[in-house]
Amino acid sequence: MKTIIEPFKIKSVEPIRMSSVQERAEILKRAGYNPFAIRAEDVLIDYLTDSGTSSMSSEQWAAMMRGDESYAGSRSFFRFEEEVRRITGFRNIIPTHQGRAAEKILFNVLHKPGAVYLGNTHFDTTRANIEYLGDEAIDLVIPEGLIPSKIHPFKGNIDLERLEDNLKKHKGQVPAVITTVTNNSGGGQPVSMENIRETSRLARKYGALFVLDSARFAENAYFIKMRERDYADKSPREIAQEIFSYADATTMSAKKDGLANIGGFLACNDDDLAAEARNLLILTEGFPTYGGLAGRDLDAIAQGLREVLEEDYLHYRVRSTAYFAEKISEAGVPLILPPGGHAVYIDAGAFLDHIPPEQFPGQVLANEIYLHGGIRGVEIGSVMFGKQDPETGAFQPAVLELLRLAIPRRVYTQSHVDYSAEVITEVYKKRRELRGFKIVYEAPYLRHFTARFEPLA
Numbered sequence: 001m002k003t004i005i006e007p008f009k010i011k012s013v014e015p016i017r018m019s020s021v022q023e024r025a026e027i028l029k030r031a032g033y034n035p036f037a038i039r040a041e042d043v044l045i046d047y048l049t050d051s052g053t054s055s056m057s058s059e060q061w062a063a064m065m066r067g068d069e070s071y072a073g074s075r076s077f078f079r080f081e082e083e084v085r086r087i088t089g090f091r092n093i094i095p096t097h098q099g100r101a102a103e104k105i106l107f108n109v110l111h112k113p114g115a116v117y118l119g120n121t122h123f124d125t126t127r128a129n130i131e132y133l134g135d136e137a138i139d140l141v142i143p144e145g146l147i148p149s150k151i152h153p154f155k156g157n158i159d160l161e162r163l164e165d166n167l168k169k170h171k172g173q174v175p176a177v178i179t180t181v182t183n184n185s186g187g188g189q190p191v192s193m194e195n196i197r198e199t200s201r202l203a204r205k206y207g208a209l210f211v212l213d214s215a216r217f218a219e220n221a222y223f224i225k226m227r228e229r230d231y232a233d234k235s236p237r238e239i240a241q242e243i244f245s246y247a248d249a250t251t252m253s254a255k256k257d258g259l260a261n262i263g264g265f266l267a268c269n270d271d272d273l274a275a276e277a278r279n280l281l282i283l284t285e286g287f288p289t290y291g292g293l294a295g296r297d298l299d300a301i302a303q304g305l306r307e308v309l310e311e312d313y314l315h316y317r318v319r320s321t322a323y324f325a326e327k328i329s330e331a332g333v334p335l336i337l338p339p340g341g342h343a344v345y346i347d348a349g350a351f352l353d354h355i356p357p358e359q360f361p362g363q364v365l366a367n368e369i370y371l372h373g374g375i376r377g378v379e380i381g382s383v384m385f386g387k388q389d390p391e392t393g394a395f396q397p398a399v400l401e402l403l404r405l406a407i408p409r410r411v412y413t414q415s416h417v418d419y420s421a422e423v424i425t426e427v428y429k430k431r432r433e434l435r436g437f438k439i440v441y442e443a444p445y446l447r448h449f450t451a452r453f454e455p456l457a
């Protein structure tokens, strides 16, 4: 059958408030043409992020009621620990309030002067935590991973040759090699089992730990099942277990494949590393059996981790993202292909090729899809990553001008996706009428969150 049916029924609903184009034009003006400044209730379909936005199942809500809020040694912790261990196999499981808290603790423990981390593409919070300590993060994704239209089954793979070169060059300075599954900053692209296995072998050969940033481990496992030889008959759980078997440690944001609204963890085998991590955890997160989470959150994650590996769920998840991408691709819209697991990335630079990077085509497109259909996405281009040359003041664009539409898990139905594709296709037809923006206010750091814009005449 071609039709994707959502493998769930809906028991509790949250209304979407409809709005008119005129109303949305006013809202955009008030928001300084920055979708981050729009109230959620003024959005029809919200693709700002897939983080913490999942719908929980009835079993997860039931698990919340079983939450044990004891300060130390709560039953919720042991249920959480058992589930994480069943998938990852790690001895030490340390809960945190979200993924970046696990990263902060791990990189503090591993820090030494001149440390260099090597990975496919370090996610923003990973890179920020490394650089905050004065250490360095080097991205070594394969060249195909940087070309939007290039078809390759595992565009998240690390370039093994450059990895080995860098391990040699920085010998003794690399505390860990980090593979992010799926490669979020590289378009949610998967990493193959072969690449994970070889990365692990190389890391160990040069005395580095192999760490997985595993926010979307289940989506990655499903891509391996679909695309890699010898894995078609394995279950997503078996594949996930094999992925983790090659690693020494993992940090995870449970706000993605944990199917939870908050949470994360750090897990590893080394007891000394775990002891140091727990000491830091007590300073910033809390006692080691709750780590910044309520007992009910630990239970919601434990149940979410069981559900996320169900094959029906993963099939629906990956197929519905691909369906969205295929629909707009057929209409001629340029995008990153093949689509990753959690988002569709429109190539706004090609979509609006009459608008130069210094007039922010991704931001223009983000505004237009909101105006036209109430859809919210996020610019990942020169608003987020563009710079000014400190000497000449000349504009330095980002590598790509993208608009990301991240899809919350189990939240929207196929008709929401059909509507979204219709809106984007209509905007594509009138793309020549669109004009660029200029920035009228920006903060010194992370300007994309609060910048204000004005349309150019």
Ligand SMILES: *Cc1c(COP(=O)(O)O)cnc(C)c1O
Pocket (backbone or CB within 6 Å): 051, 098, 099, 100, 101, 123, 125, 126, 180, 184, 213, 215, 252, 253, 254, 255, 256, 263, 264
């Ligand atoms: C979201 C994310 C993080 C950070 O997790 P938070 O829970 O948002 O702190 C780290 N790495 C990857 C790959 C992510 O997607």
